Amino acid sequence: MSEVLLIQGATIEGAGRADIVVEDGRIAEVGSGLSRPGVRTIDADGLVAIRGLVDLHTHLREPGYEASETIETGTRAAAAGGYTAVFAMPNTLPVADTAGVVEQELALGEAAGYATVQPIGAVTVGQKGERLAELGAMAASRARVRVFSDDGFCVFDPLIMRRALEYVKSFGGVIAQHAQDPRLTESAQMNEGAVSSELGLAGWPAVAEESIIARDVLLAEHVGSRLHICHLSTAGSVDIVRWAKKRGINVTAEVTPHHLLLTDEHVRGYDPRFKVNPPLRREEDVRAVREGLADGTIDIVATDHAPHPDEAKSSEWAAAANGMVGLETALRIVHDTMVDDGPFGWGDVARVMSTAPARIGGIDDRHGRAIAPGAPAEFTLYDPAARGDVALDTLRGRSRNSPYLGRSLPGSVRWTIHRGRPTLADGALEPRS
Numbered sequence: 128m129s130e131v132l133l134i135q136g137a138t139i140e141g142a143g144r145a146d147i148v149v150e151d152g153r154i155a156e157v158g159s160g161l162s163r164p165g166v167r168t169i170d171a172d173g174l175v176a177i178r179g180l181v182d183l184h185t186h187l188r189e190p191g192y193e194a195s196e197t198i199e200t201g202t203r204a205a206a207a208g209g210y211t212a213v214f215a216m217p218n219t220l221p222v223a224d225t226a227g228v229v230e231q232e233l234a235l236g237e238a239a240g241y242a243t244v245q246p247i248g249a250v251t252v253g254q255k256g257e258r259l260a261e262l263g264a265m266a267a268s269r270a271r272v273r274v275f276s277d278d279g280f281c282v283f284d285p286l287i288m289r290r291a292l293e294y295v296k297s298f299g300g301v302i303a304q305h306a307q308d309p310r311l312t313e314s315a316q317m318n319e320g321a322v323s324s325e326l327g328l329a330g331w332p333a334v335a336e337e338s339i340i341a342r343d344v345l346l347a348e349h350v351g352s353r354l355h356i357c358h359l360s361t362a363g364s365v366d367i368v369r370w371a372k373k374r375g376i377n378v379t380a381e382v383t384p385h386h387l388l389l390t391d392e393h394v395r396g397y398d399p400r401f402k403v404n405p406p407l408r409r410e411e412d413v414r415a416v417r418e419g420l421a422d423g424t425i426d427i428v429a430t431d432h433a434p435h436p437d438e439a440k441s442s443e444w445a446a447a448a449n450g451m452v453g454l455e456t457a458l459r460i461v462h463d464t465m466v467d468d469g470p471f472g473w474g475d476v477a478r479v480m481s482t483a484p485a486r487i488g489g490i491d492d493r494h495g496r497a498i499a500p501g502a503p504a505e506f507t508l509y510d511p512a513a514r515g516d517v518a519l520d521t522l523r524g525r526s527r528n529s530p531y532l533g534r535s536l537p538g539s540v541r542w543t544i545h546r547g548r549p550t551l552a553d554g555a556l557e558p559r560s
Contacts, residue, residue, distance in 0.1 A: 322391045
């Protein structure tokens with residue numbers, strides 16, 4: 128029989144205090160003054176209960192790049208950040224472009240036990256952009272893939288993009304596009320603008336992102352299919368997605384925590400921890416993506432958690448790899464930028480970090496559900512009054528390439544409940560058995 132939990136005095140997504148009883152992997156009761164003698168009791172006074180976070184954009188690196196991350200270490204980081212489900216991007220070795228690879232990832236996630244791992248399949252074979260991968264076979268596999276992306280590479284050929292959008296319609300899938308015109312970003316090192324000119328670094332122009340988004344929303348409209356925009360980062364991109372939604376096009380979009388907080392000014396120190404794709408943009412872009420998230424133009428926050436070993440980041444700027452780890456700091460950054468300094472309440476946080484990503488990714492039968500009797504027990508307990516520096520010993524993943532090391536952030540994830548069991552207990556990871 129599974130462990131029974133009694134959570135006392137939690138504030139449920141800012142809506143009021145309540146006790147929660149978890150039994151047999153589900154929420155059995157929610158109410159006041161609940162008691163269950165002899166069960167594991169959690170004092171949640173001062174903590175906010177938020178439905179378990181879902182990340183639609185995580186790089187777990189396994190198989191093939193285990194020096195950076197494994198599915199076990201990545202999901203340990205996810206649990207520490209309040210996540211109960213993560214979608215694994217396909218840029219592995221071999222690439223996740225067949226049913227066999229995505230089923231391997233699914234099995235590794237089940238064995239680790241820290242979070243649901245939902246594989247994302249590649250759009251094209253080897254992510255080379257030349258011919259479609261086995262989309263149907265991955266969709267029909269035990270992994271039940273519904274999201275396909277060549278993330279890290281743009282599906283640049285418009286005919287292949289059209290065919291992919293047409294193909295996934297038959298099973299309700301979605302194409303998640305890494306919007307980057309490769310011809311406009313050759314040798315790019317950072318955002319194109321005043322700072323890149325001052326530093327003498329080759330620029331990554333906003334139009335390289337915006338032109339692909341504009342093309343793809345029109346393709347999605349033409350074929351009547353679903354399109355998702357990965358890591359949207361510019362004011363112009365927000366405007367295009369807003370226009371597309373008003374037109375009735377079935378498009379969704381994500382923004383990363385780092386694009387909500389950091390700007391290209393951070394590149395002045397040439398610290399490779401701030402090198403990412405798409406690059407950190409201008410302050411005007413940060414304001415625009417915050418506004419887009421607030422008004423619903425941008426649907427979700429996704430981490431783009433991209434671990435790298437030290438040697439990939441401990442180099443001169445031009446040679447350093449793109450990417451940042453972000454699973455353990457995402458909720459704290461959204462708290463900082465959208466709750467403390469923005470219009471969000473905790474229900475809004477749950478919408479963009481749990482409900483909407485679960486729905487877009489097709490796992491809303493279990494994840495992103497309200498904290499209510501009968502729902503699967505997938506939630507996190509968060510202390511909004513806490514504050515602390517991001518330090519190396521707070522990172523539970525394998526890599527340490529966080530741009531926030533030494534930075535003070537609000538909040539602290541105290542408990543994560545996955546499948547009715549704590550994966551994080553009072554700030555410490557629970558052993559899996």
